[in-house]
Amino acid sequence: MRRADRLFQLIQILRRNSRPVTAAAIAQELEVSKRTVYRDVADLMGQRVPISGEAGFGYMLQPGFDMPPLMFTxxxxxxxxxxxxxxxxxxxxxxxxxxxxxxxxxxxxxxxxxxxxxxEPSMGIRSTRSTPNESIDVAPIRQAIREGRKLQLEYRSEAGEITIRTVWPVILGYSETSRLLVAWCELRQDFRHFRTDRMLAADVCPGAIALRDGELRRRWHTWRENQLALHSHAR
Structure with a gap:
């Protein structure tokens, strides 16, 4: 890898991380020695790239730094x-x-x-017909997530029971065969997964979720970590 390309990639590594990145982690990704990383970081800082941190702690790229866009490999x-x-x-x-x-x-x-x-890319996706059979438009779900609004779902369970749920949507997940809405369910007072192909209706409620920006997502991350820990201990 040319040195100019390596310096650019080093900045990209720091840009994609919100926490300090150690020289060892950078060296592993760039396939160079830690000494090379230390030298490259020092050179970038000398060129007034706003990198903070130190050896043994890690490095971060300060907010506000910009590079010419679309410099893709x-x-x-x-x-x-x-x-x-x-x-x-x-x-x-x-x-x-x-x-x-x-x-x-x-x-x-x-x-x-x-x-x-x-x-003519060297990689491609195999076409599949296993898309979920949905009867709703998922656009309102994305709208509710972006705007921090509640959703009212008419939902059919696997057993065929239909309930009305008011939920606080977190994220809409996609897989090969289904789409899942992760949301806090007011009825169950817990996070739940709702398959979009079992939704009979999904309407955005006028009321906003009464939490600070990002708080619902943080609570979900904590819940997910606890669930993973429980499954790990169960094994």
């Missing part, structure tokens, strides 16, 4: 195309079209040398 371009292909095959029409639009926008602005990696 071939691997990065192909990873975007691969992800967009998966999204286009496994999501609703709005998000599928958005994924295709992203690829088109990238193709219009990347250097000519990178366009073949978009037009």
């Amino acid at each position: 071939p691997d990065e371009v192909e990873s975007i195309v691969l992800g967009a292909q998966w999204v286009a095959l496994h999501s609703d029409a709005v998000i599928a079209n958005a994924a295709r639009d992203v690829v088109s926008k990238i193709a219009a602005v990347v250097p000519e040398t990178l366009r073949p990696f978009i037009a």
